[in-house]
Amino acid sequence: MTGRFISFEGIDGAGKSTQIASIAAWFQARGDEVALTREPGGTPLAEDLRALVLNRPMDSLTELLLMFAARRDHLQTLILPALAAGKTVLCDRFTDSSFAYQGGGRGLPLRMLDPLADWVQDGTEPELTFWFDLPPAMAAARRAGAREADRIEAQQLDFFERARGGFAARAEKAPQRVVRIDASVAPDAVWAQVQAVLQQRYPA
């Protein structure tokens, strides 16, 4: 039996975490067993890599390689077994974040990203990706009220503009998979958009 793999993307402060709890509840109400996870992270090794990559100074290529190393362990240890067990895997960020942040934000070329994605994922892709999109200045204002910035969140607005462009490019390349959600509106209005997509993709 094969489960569903759904990912959630957007620049920091877009409101992913706020919505994912409702999305998990929506699938559970249908009787699905949900595995809620995140990247970088989700397994003990990948959480260790997360702590390094979000806090220790490093160059952009090292950052990219650690993101994909964490992803490989996450896939092998958590995502693939959960899918094999028929679970609905809800993943807060996946490979689109590498293309947006390390590709768009840091400026690393697709000739580095594309082979890593092929290699590490070996064909495993989310069937649906919600891209929570909003202007970087609005996301920064939300973050400012919420928590202290880590090494990546501390980047300037132009970095997040480029990351947003990276998500847009991914959405354009895979329009069936990536659904853009207007995340600039109030949480209940964001949820209404998400729920409409869920009802259309997964009718009762």
Ligand SMILES: Nc1ncnc2c1ncn2[C@@H]1O[C@H](COP(=O)(O)OP(=O)(O)OP(=O)(O)O)[C@@H](O)[C@H]1O
């Ligand atoms: N639609 C919304 N309107 C206003 N504020 C919001 C909205 N959604 C979330 N917030 C607030 O913005 C902050 C960031 O939200 P959240 O943590 O859900 O974002 P995120 O996308 O998961 O961020 P990150 O990727 O950095 O973890 C929180 O304080 C949250 O309460």
Ligand SMILES: Cc1cn([C@H]2C[C@H](O)[C@@H](COP(=O)(O)O)O2)c(=O)[nH]c1=O
């Ligand atoms: C998977 C992935 C993540 N990032 C960045 C994006 C965020 O700044 C952090 C994760 O923090 P969050 O609060 O859990 O959203 O990591 C990245 O740069 N590249 C990636 O592949």
